[in-house]
Amino acid sequence: MDTVSLSWPADPNSRIPYWVYADDETYQKELARIWYGPHWLYCGLEVEVPTVGSYRTLMLGERPVIMVRRSSDEISVVENRCAHHGTKICWERAGIVEDLTCPYHQWRYDLDGTLLGVPFRRGVAGQGGMPNDFEPKDFNLRRLKVEIVNGVVWATFASDTPSFRDYVGPEMWGHYERIFSGRTLRVVGYNRQRIHGNWKLMLENNKDPYHAALLHVFFATFGLYRPDQKNALEMDATGRHACLTAVMAKGGANQVTGALPGFDETIKLQDSRLIEAVKELKGEETVGASTIFPSVILLQQVNSMQARQIVPRGPNHFDFVWTHFGFDDDDEEMRARRVRHANLFGPSGYVSADDAEVIRMVQKGMAPAPREGVALTLMGGREIEKSSNMATEAAIRGMYRYYREVMDL
C-alpha cells in the first residue's frame, strides 16, 4: 500500500482510518510494538498447569509458546521453537513432561528453557559434531517475563514492562479482583473460533456499549444489558484498557425499549434456566467486561465467566480462544448452570455469534478498499472519559489514542 496515504485523519479522536484494519505493514508494526512490546499477554490460568512438568501450548501474537510449571510456585513461558531449527518442541495442546525435548534432533531443555543437551555435540568417533566455539548457553529457548496474578498467568516479551498491577492501573484492578479474588479456579472448558476480521475489532466490540442492545436482540429482550440499566464505563489512565459494567433490569417494554428496533415483547424463553443467575461476586453489577489490551477480554455475565484470548493471524483474521472457568468449590448445580449459561457465548452464542458475524461484515465492508474511508467514533462526543451512559464510544477513542502513541501515527 502507498505509505504516503497512511496518515491519521484530522479530528483524530473521532475517526479511525480503514487501513489500520487491513494494511500489512501496519500489522507487522503492531506485532513488534504492541504484541512483542511492553504489554502483558494472557497465557492461561494457573490451575491449567497444576503439577511440575504440566504444560499447555498456545500462541502469543504470532509466536508459539509453552506455558509450563517448573516448580510448585513458578511457571515458565518459553517460545515453543527449538534453538536448532525452529521446530515446535511440544506438539500437543497440553500434557506433562520431565523436560522439553525437541522431537527432530533431540535437543533437550529444562523446564525454564535452558539448553541441557545436544546429541552428538562431540561428533561420532571423533568425526563431525559441533565446532568448539559452540556455546550451549547462547541457545536457550527465549524466556518471557511472567507474572501469576490471583490465579492468572501473564507473560510479556519486553523486559521493561511494568508490574501487571501497574500495567492495568487502579481503575481496572478492582474489576480484575472482582473475578480473580484469589479463590481457586476450575476450568469449565474451551471453545475456539477463527473470526475473519482484524483483531482490534474484537477489542472495540467489547469496549462498545452502544451496539449491545441494538445488535443483540437477545440482550435487549431479556434485559441482560440495555440502555435503561444502571451502567458504567471505566478506563485506565492510558485509555488502552476498559471495563463495562451494568446492573440487570427486568425485561419487558418501557420508554427505552421503544428506541430499540429489535426489541420484541412477544419473544419469551420456554426454559428460563438459560439466564437464571445466582449472585456470587461482590458488587451490585451483573455483568463486567474488561478488555485488557491487547490480548484478552475477561467477562462475567449471569454465572458464566470467560477469558477470551485474541490471537492475531494477519490483518484480516484472528483466532478467538475461549476458556470458561468457575470456582473449584462449585457445587453440581453451579457446574450445570455455568454450562447452560455458556449458551450465550462462544461460536454459537445467542449473543457472541452476532459479534463474530458483524466483525466479519465490518472487515468485508472496509478491507477491500482500505484507503477509501474512515470509521466514526463520535458517539458521546470526542472526550475520553468514563461514562454512565451506553450511548458512548469513549473507550474505543481511548484505545486508539493509546494506539496512535505506540504506533507513532
Next chain:
Amino acid sequence: MNPAADSITGPVQFDAVRALYADYMEVLDDERLAEWPDFFTEDCHYQIIPRENYDNQFQLCTIQADGKKMLLDRVQGIMRTQRFAPRRCRRFYSGLKVTKIEAGQIHVRQNILVMQTLIDEPSQVLLCGAAYDQLDAQGALRFKQRIVVTDTDTIDNALIFPV
C-alpha cells in the same frame, strides 16, 4: 448391527433408524427449524461439544440443551434474535451403526460432516466429527440424547445452525 441382539431390533428396526436420520437431516438442511425439536423427547440432552472438552471431561459445549424446551428456545434464538450472514448448511453422515440396544433405547453412532456455503465464497467444511446418540424406541423413534463431538478444533467464524 447384530439382528439377533434384541427383540426390538432386526432389519425393520434398522430401517426405522435410517429413516429417522434421513428425516432429521432433511429438516435441518431445508432449514425447517421449527420442526427440529419434535425429533427429541421432552427430557432430551443435546450437545455440540469440542473433542478437546469431551476427551478431558470438561463439560463446556458449543451448543447445549437440557430438555426440549431449550431446543425450542434455540430455534427462537436463531429465527428471531440472532443476526448472521445468510448461509446454506448441508449435513453428510456415514458409518451409521447401532452400538447397543438396552431398555428400549437404541444407541447409535455416526460420522458427521457439515458443509457451509456463504454468499461470494466457495463451499467449505464447517464441522467434522462424530455423533453419539440414544434413541427412545418406545413409540415413534425420538432422540433422548444427541451428542455431536467435533473434531474441528477451530470453528470458522460462527456455528449458527444445529447439527
